[in-house]
Amino acid sequence: MEDEDCPDLIPIDSGGAGGAQAGASARIPVTIITGYLGAGKTTLLNYILTEQHSKRIAVILNEFGEGSALEKSLAISQGGELYEEWLELRNGCLCCSVKDNGVKAIENLMQKRGKFDYILLETTGLADPGIVSVVDAKYGLQHLTEEKPEGLINEASRQVALADLIIINKTDLVSGEELNKIRTSVRSINGFVKIIETQRSRVDLSNVLDLHAFDSLSGVSLQKRLQHVRTTHAHLDKGIITVTFEVLGNIIEESLNLFIQNLLWEKNVKDKTGCTMDVIRLKGLVSIQGKSHQVIVQGVHELYDLEETSVSWKEDEKRTNRLVLIGRNLDKEILKEVFIATVTGKQGNS
Numbered sequence: 001m002e003d004e005d006c007p008d009l010i011p012i013d014s015g016g017a018g019g020a021q022a023g024a025s026a027r028i029p030v031t032i033i034t035g036y037l038g039a040g041k042t043t044l045l046n047y048i049l050t051e052q053h054s055k056r057i058a059v060i061l062n063e064f065g066e067g068s069a070l071e072k073s074l075a076i077s078q079g080g081e082l083y084e085e086w087l088e089l090r091n092g093c094l095c096c097s098v099k100d101n102g103v104k105a106i107e108n109l110m111q112k113r114g115k116f117d118y119i120l121l122e123t124t125g126l127a128d129p130g131i132v133s134v135v136d137a138k139y140g141l142q143h144l145t146e147e148k149p150e151g152l153i154n155e156a157s158r159q160v161a162l163a164d165l166i167i168i169n170k171t172d173l174v175s176g177e178e179l180n181k182i183r184t185s186v187r188s189i190n191g192f193v194k195i196i197e198t199q200r201s202r203v204d205l206s207n208v209l210d211l212h213a214f215d216s217l218s219g220v221s222l223q224k225r226l227q228h229v230r231t232t233h234a235h236l237d238k239g240i241i242t243v244t245f246e247v248l249g250n251i252i253e254e255s256l257n258l259f260i261q262n263l264l265w266e267k268n269v270k271d272k273t274g275c276t277m278d279v280i281r282l283k284g285l286v287s288i289q290g291k292s293h294q295v296i297v298q299g300v301h302e303l304y305d306l307e308e309t310s311v312s313w314k315e316d317e318k319r320t321n322r323l324v325l326i327g328r329n330l331d332k333e334i335l336k337e338v339f340i341a342t343v344t345g346k347q348g349n350s
């Protein structure tokens with residue numbers, strides 16, 4: 001699996017509250033646009049770049065093609081004008097490419113801060129920043145159900161699992177019933193993701209840019225969103241699903257790390273049939289002993305981190321931990337049991 005160690009491009013939300021404000025340490029949000037071939041990624045990029053808006057956006061195109069060194073176009077849209085530069089990525093997979101010269105290119109770009117407010121990357125690979133995935137309303141279901149050799153995850157499903165926002169595009173090509181089907185399938189994979197339906201990828205830009213700001217600036221809104229997530233059932237065979245559970249009380253930070261590391265690194269948490277639980281995405285809001293503020297847990301593949309929010313637990317509020325996991329072979333009851341046993345030392349509650 002070549003995607004095991006995708007580097008952290010730019011930790012968008014590590015600034016915590018106020019981190020997105022302008023200032024010496026201001027970070028530029030990175031949004032990655034993924035999606036199956038032909039779903040409408042380029043249409044979305046073109047729309048974003050030509051649409052009238054006051055936002056300055058840098059774009060790195062990660063086009064696929066044959067050959068050893070691909071030329072990548074890097075465009076900076078500023079007041080409607082495009083500034084193009086060329087960036088070479090060694091292979092088509094962004095998360096691998098950025099390990100070498102991609103990182104340099106992005107660093108160079110970051111030094112031009114002031115020229116732009118956002119960076120958009122188009123790729124069919126994957127990485128850590130805010131991810132928008134374009135799904136083809138007509139062929140998406142077919143892509144999601146495509147059988148892969150044993151052990152391999154269907155790439156289209158993986159993109160849906162990792163996304164913060166799904167754009168179901170080309171709604172003009174399907175009936176209401178077909179649209180329902182694709183929406184249900186997307187939802188069954190990712191119970192947390194926001195779904196928007198479009199034609200020609202025409203989407204309100206505020207939905208696409210700065211996808212993580214929403215999470216980090218306010219633990220409250222994340223809490224609300226987490227509360228609405230439900231455990232899903234595999235809609236597609238051997239599919240990726242979303243599992244969510246809540247455990248009351250305070251937990252110990254080291255034990256939480258242990259729980260997550262067992263799951264993501266040791267991979268020693270198994271389902272009833274002995275299959276390893278394979279977590280692609282992890283999100284949660286937890287209550288850590290000794291911390292007055294809510295803490296966000298974010299995980300993508302093997303990478304995860306904890307971040308204290310600006311939201312403190314109120315005195316009359318029940319301290320609680322809510323986790324959302326997206327992946328394969330996930331069993332909610334087992335996960336909850338293991339969580340309780342690990343983080344609270346068996347005197348599990350709730």
Ligand SMILES: Nc1nc2c(ncn2[C@@H]2O[C@H](COP(=O)(O)OP(=O)(O)OP(=O)(O)O)[C@@H](O)[C@H]2O)c(=O)[nH]1
Nearest residue numbers: 036037038039040041042043169170171199200201
């Ligand atoms: N009918 C219809 N066609 C669309 C829509 N959006 C995009 N298309 C068309 O779909 C085709 C593929 O769109 P692109 O934006 O190039 O898709 P892409 O995801 O960038 O494709 P690759 O770069 O090849 O992976 C183009 O011919 C678009 O004009 C839509 O909403 N409805």
Ligand SMILES: [Zn+2]
Nearest residue numbers: 003093095096
């Ligand atoms: Zn990779």
